[in-house]
Amino acid sequence: MQITKTDIDQLNAKLTLVVEPQDYEEKVQKELRTIRQRANIPGFRPGKVPASLIQRQYGKAVLAEEINKVIGELLYNYIREQKLNILGEPLSNEEDTPELDFDNQTSFTFVFDIALAPEFNAKLTAQNKLTEYQIEVTDEMVDNQVKAYAERFGSYESPETADENDMLRGDLLEQAENGKKVEGQVLTPAYMSAAQKKLFIGAKVGDVITFNPKKAFKNEAELTSLLKISKEEAQDLKSDYTFTVSGINRHTASPIDQSLFDKVYGEGTIADEAAFRAKIREEIQANMDEDAKYKFGLDAKAAVMKKMEKVAFPEPFLKRWLKVANKDLTDEQIEKDWDKTLDQLRWQLAKDQLAEQFDIKVEADEVRAYAKEVARMQFMQYGMSHVEDQYLESFAQDMLKDENQTRGLYDRVQENKIYAALKDVVKIETKKISQEDFGKLFK
Numbered sequence: 001m002q003i004t005k006t007d008i009d010q011l012n013a014k015l016t017l018v019v020e021p022q023d024y025e026e027k028v029q030k031e032l033r034t035i036r037q038r039a040n041i042p043g044f045r046p047g048k049v050p051a052s053l054i055q056r057q058y059g060k061a062v063l064a065e066e067i068n069k070v071i072g073e074l075l076y077n078y079i080r081e082q083k084l085n086i087l088g089e090p091l092s093n094e095e096d097t098p099e100l101d102f103d104n105q106t107s108f109t110f111v112f113d114i115a116l117a118p119e120f121n122a123k124l125t126a127q128n129k130l131t132e133y134q135i136e137v138t139d140e141m142v143d144n145q146v147k148a149y150a151e152r153f154g155s156y157e158s159p160e161t162a163d164e165n166d167m168l169r170g171d172l173l174e175q176a177e178n179g180k181k182v183e184g185q186v187l188t189p190a191y192m193s194a195a196q197k198k199l200f201i202g203a204k205v206g207d208v209i210t211f212n213p214k215k216a217f218k219n220e221a222e223l224t225s226l227l228k229i230s231k232e233e234a235q236d237l238k239s240d241y242t243f244t245v246s247g248i249n250r251h252t253a254s255p256i257d258q259s260l261f262d263k264v265y266g267e268g269t270i271a272d273e274a275a276f277r278a279k280i281r282e283e284i285q286a287n288m289d290e291d292a293k294y295k296f297g298l299d300a301k302a303a304v305m306k307k308m309e310k311v312a313f314p315e316p317f318l319k320r321w322l323k324v325a326n327k328d329l330t331d332e333q334i335e336k337d338w339d340k341t342l343d344q345l346r347w348q349l350a351k352d353q354l355a356e357q358f359d360i361k362v363e364a365d366e367v368r369a370y371a372k373e374v375a376r377m378q379f380m381q382y383g384m385s386h387v388e389d390q391y392l393e394s395f396a397q398d399m400l401k402d403e404n405q406t407r408g409l410y411d412r413v414q415e416n417k418i419y420a421a422l423k424d425v426v427k428i429e430t431k432k433i434s435q436e437d438f439g440k441l442f443k
Contacts, residue, residue, distance in 0.1 A: 001070075003078045011118060011314040014093060017074060017110045019067055027066045032058060060102045071110055085117040087314065087345070088321035115314040115321070122304050122350035123357055128426040130299050133433050133441075135288035137281055141435065145280045150253040153263045162203040162248050164189040169247040172227065175210065175240040182228050187243065192216040200243075209243045265386060288435070295441065297419040300426075301347070304354070308346040318345075355414060358421040362414050367406065370413050371396035 002018040036054045037047050044050075075090055090112040097111045162168055165188065172182040189200040196216035199209050214237045217223050223234040227241070254260045261270035270276045319334050322341070334341075354360070375395035379387045399405045 001074055003074065005082070005084075011116050011312065012317060013114050013116060014096070015075065015078070015090065015112045015114055016096075017071060017112070019070055019074075019108045019110070021106045023074070024063070024066045024070050027070070028059075028062055031062045031066060035062070063102055067108060075112065079114075084114070087115040087117050088318060089325070090114050091317070091321060091324060113317060115317040117349060118311050118313060120308060120311045120349070120353070122307055122353050124300070124303055124307075124422050124426050126425065126427050128303050129429060130296065130303065130423075130426050131429045131431050132296055132423075133292040133431055133438060135292055135433055135435055135438050137284045137288060138435075141284055142277055142281050145284060146256065146277065147253070149264050149280075150256060150260060151251075153260055154251050154253040157250050157252065159248055159250050160204060162189065162200055162245070163250065164197055164201055165250070167249040167251075168200060168203065168243070168245055169249070170243050170245045173242045173244075174227075175242060179239065180227070180229070182226070185226060187226075191222075193218070203245050203248075205245050205247060207245045209245070210240055211243065212240050213237065291438070293416075293419075295438070296423070297415065300419045300422045301415075303426075304350050304422075305343070305346060308350055311346065313342060313345065315342075351411075351414065351418060354418050354421070358418065360414060360417045360421065362410055362417070366413050367409050368396055368400065371399045371409050374399065374409070 001020060001023045002016075004016045006014045006016065008014065032051070032054055035058050036049055036051060039049045039054060040046065041049050041053070078084075079086060079090075091114075093111040093113045098109050100108060159166065168187045168189070170185065170187070172185055174180045187200065189197045192200070193216055196211050199211050203209060213223055213227060217226070220231055220234045223229065223237065224231055227234070227237075229237070254263075256273055256276070261272075261276050262268070264270075264276075265279065270279060315338075318341075319331075319338075322334055323329055323331070372389075372392045372395075375392045376387065378395075379392075399409065
């Protein structure tokens, strides 16, 4: 076997493979012997089919298959041994590859195009300045979270008369010929216009209230949801409706007492309101620190990508490879997403180089721990701040069963470790900032 590399330019090259009989003959004969042992051909006992007949029937197909296997093995061994940093996969060069004649040839030549990764340096230095934000936690933020917990762990009661913030259940009936009836709907007077709201305040179970939904709700989406009508019907709506009250629900926030502390953090964990508020402040600060860490990562990535802006890529090869790797991808789709594709490639190459420079490795335990943290954040979005470890572990394991999710978690862990390493080499400016001003940085 012979392999020669011909450079086209700094980013493109050709690999010419010459496959000789010694590269494939033994494997071909072994496969033909296996076929002969298993062949079931009328007139011959199993294992007694003439080798010449097996050769005639299966020889070409076996030869082609074994040569294909040899090509793959030799090609990738060469790339690894020569430490060629290629992009994508080698692509067959049909124009330069001679026509194959399996009947008369014993030596076969194949030509492949390869793309070489460009040379670049993605590492940041002390000349790069990045900002580390410290988001201030205010008393107002703590107050709002205390109020949110009190609302979440509040109670419901059924008062005799309705107030504007109560939820009223009942049936709606359109006051028109063949008027439409909608049963079991819920109204909250607080969301109505002032004049229509007054009609519901003081209502009791059994009362029938006549009102105009069009005047009560200016938002067509609210009308379509409440009355079960189309957007077009909502636009033309003029009729009054009656609402027959069948129930009144009132939500009362929990008092700020030991019962609330126990519900939020577990029985006996928090002793008084001062400790409750201190714990809340600590949690808010931890979340703000994570947001600041995320922003630092975005800025660090932007600084790295700026160094990659002028790095050239073998674009014709890459577009060709994308089409080969993704059969359903059209030229139009490739062109439409090309800038995004190049950015993803730039970032992937930069990450690989930085991970090598900083000797960053990602262990399975780190990915599992990060999966648990992602699960914890998802629970927090639904107001569940303190989920037991066994449930987090279960959700993490479910995420790790999905190959795509596992790959995404791995990438995130690696990126976080890269950002932490970059933080030690760049010039850091620490800046205190309000949550409001921090939010503006993302606009």
